Amino acid sequence: MGRGCAESMESMARLREICKDVRADIVRMTAAAGSGHPGGSLSAVEAMTVLYFNVMNHRPAEPEWPDRDRFFLSKGHACPVLYSVMARSGYFPVEELLTLRKCGTRLQGHPSCKTLPGIEVSSGSLGQGLSIANGFALSAKINRKDYRAYCLMGDGELQEGQIWEAIMTAAHYKLDNVCAIVDYNGLQIDGDVEKVMGLAPIQQKWESFNWNVIEADGHDLTALQAAYESAARTKGKPSVIIMKTIKGKGISFMENVAGWHGKAPNSEELRQALAEIYGKEN
Amino acid sequence: MDVKMLPTRDGYGHGLLELGATNPDVLVLDADLAKSTRSDWFAAKYPDRFFDIGIAEQDMIGTAAGLSLGGKIPFATTYGVFVAGRAWDQIRTTVCYSNLNVKIAGAHGGISAGGDGATHQALEDIALMRVLPNMRVIVPCDAIEARKATVAAGNIQGPCFLRFAREATPVFTTEGDFFAIGKANVLRNGNDATIIAAGPIVYEALQAFDLLAAEGISVRVINMHTIKPLDEDAVLAAARETGAIVTAEEAQINGGLGGAVSEILARHQPTPVEMVGIADTFLECGTPEELAEKYGLTAKYLVNAVKKAIARK
Numbered sequence: 106m107g108r109g110c111a112e113s114m115e116s117m118a119r120l121r122e123i124c125k126d127v128r129a130d131i132v133r134m135t136a137a138a139g140s141g142h143p144g145g146s147l148s149a150v151e152a153m154t155v156l157y158f159n160v161m162n163h164r165p166a167e168p169e170w171p172d173r174d175r176f177f178l179s180k181g182h183a184c185p186v187l188y189s190v191m192a193r194s195g196y197f198p199v200e201e202l203l204t205l206r207k208c209g210t211r212l213q214g215h216p217s218c219k220t221l222p223g224i225e226v227s228s229g230s231l232g233q234g235l236s237i238a239n240g241f242a243l244s245a246k247i248n249r250k251d252y253r254a255y256c257l258m259g260d261g262e263l264q265e266g267q268i269w270e271a272i273m274t275a276a277h278y279k280l281d282n283v284c285a286i287v288d289y290n291g292l293q294i295d296g297d298v299e300k301v302m303g304l305a306p307i308q309q310k311w312e313s314f315n316w317n318v319i320e321a322d323g324h325d326l327t328a329l330q331a332a333y334e335s336a337a338r339t340k341g342k343p344s345v346i347i348m349k350t351i352k353g354k355g356i357s358f359m360e361n362v363a364g365w366h367g368k369a370p371n372s373e374e375l376r377q378a379l380a381e382i383y384g385k386e387n
Numbered sequence: 388m389d390v391k392m393l394p395t396r397d398g399y400g401h402g403l404l405e406l407g408a409t410n411p412d413v414l415v416l417d418a419d420l421a422k423s424t425r426s427d428w429f430a431a432k433y434p435d436r437f438f439d440i441g442i443a444e445q446d447m448i449g450t451a452a453g454l455s456l457g458g459k460i461p462f463a464t465t466y467g468v469f470v471a472g473r474a475w476d477q478i479r480t481t482v483c484y485s486n487l488n489v490k491i492a493g494a495h496g497g498i499s500a501g502g503d504g505a506t507h508q509a510l511e512d513i514a515l516m517r518v519l520p521n522m523r524v525i526v527p528c529d530a531i532e533a534r535k536a537t538v539a540a541g542n543i544q545g546p547c548f549l550r551f552a553r554e555a556t557p558v559f560t561t562e563g564d565f566f567a568i569g570k571a572n573v574l575r576n577g578n579d580a581t582i583i584a585a586g587p588i589v590y591e592a593l594q595a596f597d598l599l600a601a602e603g604i605s606v607r608v609i610n611m612h613t614i615k616p617l618d619e620d621a622v623l624a625a626a627r628e629t630g631a632i633v634t635a636e637e638a639q640i641n642g643g644l645g646g647a648v649s650e651i652l653a654r655h656q657p658t659p660v661e662m663v664g665i666a667d668t669f670l671e672c673g674t675p676e677e678l679a680e681k682y683g684l685t686a687k688y689l690v691n692a693v694k695k696a697i698a699r700k
Contacts, residue, residue, distance in 0.1 A: 218485050225456060230480040236446045237481060240453020248457060270446035
């Protein structure tokens with residue numbers, strides 16, 4: 106099996122079940138922490154689940170495995186979704202998720218490579234991940250290795266100038282081992298992305314910077330799997346998956362509400378969220 | 388005195404060539420200033436290991452960070468004023484917080500970019516870099532030491548900031564002189580006061596030593612090439628044994644070497660300190676010699692500072 110497909114793959118039905126658990130983890134852990142970022146974590150659940158279970162070559166029991174694909178969470182505030190897929194794929198016990206943001210935890214409020222094996226680099230200040238992914242991908246080219254670099258960014262994050270520097274660099278050095286993912290949920294802290302600082306047309310911007318642009322429904326597991334595989338097949342230029350998503354996806358009162366960017370659910374909201382996720386009272 | 392003149396950036400260029408020959412993992416990045424920074428010497432010899440990132444300092448630091456994650460030893464190179472200022476958050480969050488093996492070379496430090504004026508004079512770089520956990524800050528005093536510092540930085544793990552100058556300055560150390568990051572070099576011995584200097588201004592400190600000796604004042608001269616980690620033992624011994632300190636640097640005193648030395652002394656060995664350097668101001672264009680004279684960075688100002696410090700004993 107080539108790059109862009111994990112050595113062992115889960116069925117789409119199984120991934121759908123994992124996605125429910127990941128959503129539940131996100132609301133549980135932010136509720137337990139009393140703070141955190143559920144909205145932009147929930148929008149990336151499917152992309153991260155497909156990536157960690159069916160796309161990346163990695164060994165959760167051996168996080169330092171040198172030939173692993175690397176994942177860079179440029180939008181570091183979405184770490185609840187990262188921590189969840191890491192725990193669920195075997196990096197650490199699922200119970201540890203509830204230590205999020207607590208003093209002494211390995212699960213810092215924004216990811217820290219100092220504390221948690223499997224985090225490649227600390228992040229949280231926006232706009233920096235793609236440059237790092239590029240540098241890593243360049244080292245892979247120099248080392249003649251076929252591991253790949255994945256980088257998840259927010260759409261609002263594209264307002265950072267450094268992102269566009271990195272977009273130029275990846276295309277200039279033909280880093281076809283870079284796969285960027287844009288979580289295009291249309292909302293940022295201050296409101297609609299297009300009202301705060303317009304980015305449209307995002308697709309054309311990336312295309313004109315000489316990237317292979319793949320559009321996908323960010324909540325369609327099959328479409329995401331195909332998008333990752335298409336990116337891995339594309340040679341000579343980097344690929345970006347621009348995935349249309351819903352911020353707060355899967356929890357009715359959080360969907361498309363910018364206010365849930367950085368707010369934790371209270372106990373009643375948590376109960377309701379879990380009921381919606383699992384389709385019954387929990 | 389007839390002394391050979393070379394810019395410390397040449398030492399950087401030679402250091403990179405030496406590293407390039409011995410370690411295939413050493414890479415060099417630049418942000419469109421390769422000729423000025425001397426990274427073009429490495430580029431000419433090792434074109435496959437040189438990457439121009441264009442005029443994009445933040446992306447250069449991030450790219451260097453990613454390269455280091457792939458086992459490479461990247462030297463990210465540009466003018467100090469741009470890399471330390473514009474890319475500070477990238478250096479803080481990505482490089483230092485993650486403790487990555489990224490080397491940062493800040494060229495045209497201090498007043499050496501004289502004619503370009505205040506926008507291009509890196510005066511805050513030392514303060515900005517020194518405050519970052521995990522960072523090392525090295526300011527070589529001449530081209531020979533600059534080469535050694537470059538090689539030494541390439542041979543240790545973790546973030547380093549190296550400062551180089553544009554203008555040719557006296558070469559007064561020798562190939563055989565001991566150099567180790569974090570270990571100060573005592574160049575002259577004396578009992579009445581100590582001048583602790585970093586960078587090409589160390590040469591002015593040696594001139595001041597001679598001028599003071601002619602007046603019967605004996606000073607210790609310390610080349611504090613590593614501002615972080617500061618050689619605290621050398622500072623405290625100087626304070627204890629000579630009782631008065633003068634710091635000398637081509638940078639803002641606030642947060643610079645003057646600040647670093649004062650922090651140690653205030654905590655452990657309160658001692659009169661006079662500081663020669665840039666006193667909380669932006670400069671202007673002019674030749675480095677004109678600026679050194681106008682802003683008080685020459686031997687005669689050091690002489691006055693030493694006398695003031697001694698008077699405060």
